[in-house]
Amino acid sequence: MVSYAASVDGSQDIPRRELAFLDERGGFSLTLKRNCSNSPAGFACACGALAVAALAIGAGFAAAGAWLVLPFAGLEVLLLGAAFVAYARRAADYERIELGSGRLSVEIAEGGRSARYELDPRQVRVCLERGRAVRTVLRAAEQELEVGRNLDAQTRIRLAAELERRLRI
Secondary structure (H helix, E strand, O other), X not given: OOOEEEEEOOOEEEOOOOOOOOOEOOEEEEEEEEOOOOOHHHHHHHHXXXXXXXXXXXXXXXXXXXXXXXXXXXXXXXXXXXXXXXXXXXXXXXXXXXXXXXXXXXXXXXXXXXXXXXXXXXXXXXXXXXXXXXXEEEEEOOEEEEEOOOOOHHHHHHHHHHHHHXXXX
C-alpha cells in the first residue's frame, strides 16, 4: 500500500494520511501529494551513478576483448533513462482543493499536465462510489470530478466526509 502526505498551502508537511484543512473564514485549502521516497533530483543522481557504472563495466569488458558487452550496457543505460522519465513524470503529481470566496477550486497536476476546475459550492454534491475501489467524486451541474485518487480507501472516505461537512457550513 502506498501512503501519501498532505500539506497545507505547501508550507509544511503533515504526517502520512492526515488531512489538514486550513480554515480562513469558513474556507479551506488542502494539498494532497504523493509521498515519494526520493525526489526526482535524487533519483536522477542514482540513475546517473548506475549508468556510469554500467558503461564503465561495459568499457572494461570491451577493452578486454568482450566487445559485445558494451551494446548491452548501452541498452541498460537507455532503460535506466526511461525509468527515470516515468518516475519523474509522476513524482510531482498533486491535487489542491480550495474553498473560498464562494468558489470551490480543484487543481489537479498529473503526469506533467495541470488542470484547474472551478465549481459552485452550493451545487456540489460529494459522492462516494464503491465498486472495485472507493472513489470520491464531486458532482455539480454538468461536471463530475474525481478527487483523492492518490489516497487509500479509508482516507478517501474521510476526505468525502470532511468535504461534505465543509461544503454545508
